[in-house]
Amino acid sequence: MTTAPGTPAYFERVGAAAFRATEHVGGGWQEHEQHIAAALGLSVHVVELDRDTRRDDGLVLGRLSFDILGTVPVDVVDARVSVLRPGRTIELVEACLAHDGRDFLRLRAWLLRPGDTAELGGTPLPRIPSPEETPPWDVTSVWPGGLVASLEVRRRQLEPGRASSWVRTATALVAGEEVSALAATAGLFDVANGMTVRADPRDVAFPNIDLTAHLFRVPQRGWLGFDTSVSFGAQGIGLTSSVLHDELGPFGTLAQALTVRPHHG
Numbered sequence: 399m400t401t402a403p404g405t406p407a408y409f410e411r412v413g414a415a416a417f418r419a420t421e422h423v424g425g426g427w428q429e430h431e432q433h434i435a436a437a438l439g440l441s442v443h444v445v446e447l448d449r450d451t452r453r454d455d456g457l458v459l460g461r462l463s464f465d466i467l468g469t470v471p472v473d474v475v476d477a478r479v480s481v482l483r484p485g486r487t488i489e490l491v492e493a494c495l496a497h498d499g500r501d502f503l504r505l506r507a508w509l510l511r512p513g514d515t516a517e518l519g520g521t522p523l524p525r526i527p528s529p530e531e532t533p534p535w536d537v538t539s540v541w542p543g544g545l546v547a548s549l550e551v552r553r554r555q556l557e558p559g560r561a562s563s564w565v566r567t568a569t570a571l572v573a574g575e576e577v578s579a580l581a582a583t584a585g586l587f588d589v590a591n592g593m594t595v596r597a598d599p600r601d602v603a604f605p606n607i608d609l610t611a612h613l614f615r616v617p618q619r620g621w622l623g624f625d626t627s628v629s630f631g632a633q634g635i636g637l638t639s640s641v642l643h644d645e646l647g648p649f650g651t652l653a654q655a656l657t658v659r660p661h662h663g
Contacts, residue, residue: 407573408436408545408585412474415444419472422569424544426592427605431469433545434503438464438609439571439585440477441493441505446578448479448491449509457489457509459580462587462611470495470502472544487511521614523641523648526562527554529621535563540599541592549586553593559628561594564621564643579619583644587611590624590640591654597630601661604636606654611642613650621645624652634658 409417417440425433442462449457476496483490488510495503526532535553537546553563571577571585591606592599623643630636636656641648 405570405573406548406568407570408548409440409475409571410573411575413476415477416474417477417572418474420544421472422544422548423472424542424547425469426541426543426546426599427603428469429543430471432472433543433588434466434470435545435588436571436585437470437475437495437503438462438505438588439577439581439583440475441495441503442507442584443571443575443577443581444477444479445491445493445505445507445509446581448493449489452481456512457487458512458616459507460510460613461508462584462609462613463506464609465504466502466605466607466609467504468500468502470497473497475502482506519615521648524625525647526623526625526641526643528645529564529623532562532564537592540595546589546592549589551593555594559594559596559630560626562623562625563593564623565589565593566621580613580616582619583617583622584611586622587642587652588654590626590652591628591638591656593624594626594628596628596636597660603659603661604630604656606638606656609652609654611650611652613642615649617642617649618644618646628656630656630658 423432425431493505532552537551548569555561625641636658638654640652642650
């Protein structure tokens with residue numbers, strides 16, 4: 399799907415493998431740093447572009463494993479893609495995003511041969527209430543930043559650290575480029591960690607150091623749903639776990655490892 403001219407975007411292409419972040423990627427922890435969510439979607443986009451220049455059999459992405467190697471300013475980032483394990487039916491591909499020569503994000507994606515398994519389709523994962531059944535929530539009451547401000551959010555809170563929620567955005571991933579439903583959706587995966595906080599982020603920092611999504615079907619465009627649980631341990635680490643939904647129901651799972659850092663003084 400190609401965005402119309404004038405549509406706000408998280409990134410603008412400025413070179414063959416270079417993209418400028420816009421003000422819409424400002425972060426929730428530090429507004430002058432990028433919220434990593436949009437960069438996750440960008441890395442999926444460049445993997446799919448690389449796949450489609452090398453082959454025409456439409457391998458599907460079944461696992462997305464991101465390592466967040468550091469913070470990055472709202473600036474130009476460079477992308478590179480390499481095939482770690484080539485194959486006729488299965489590939490392991492790596493995409494790295496860098497700023498000023500330093501990698502800040504690494505994606506390893508398993509690409510799998512597609513097939514017709516519609517007769518076998520199904521999941522026991524429970525559905526969450528639809529967007530229409532879920533009340534609006536002002537996420538900016540908890541989180542600052544350009545990316546958060548670009549979201550429309552609905553949430554049903556059960557307790558601190560436990561909620562179902564829906565998010566969508568009218569902001570394009572890359573200005574003027576055709577972007578798949580998966581890449582656009584992956585550009586919102588990382589916000590799961592902020593949908594139901596266990597502690598006020600003004601008192602406790604709990605950024606995630608990674609994100610892994612396992613998918614059993616390709617998501618539809620539009621609303622992205624999270625059935626989320628957040629856990630903190632006693633040694634400064636935590637875990638955000640979510641079942642991923644679109645309006646058809648569950649389509650995968652997501653996990654984010656957290657470093658939990660109370661503010662003292």
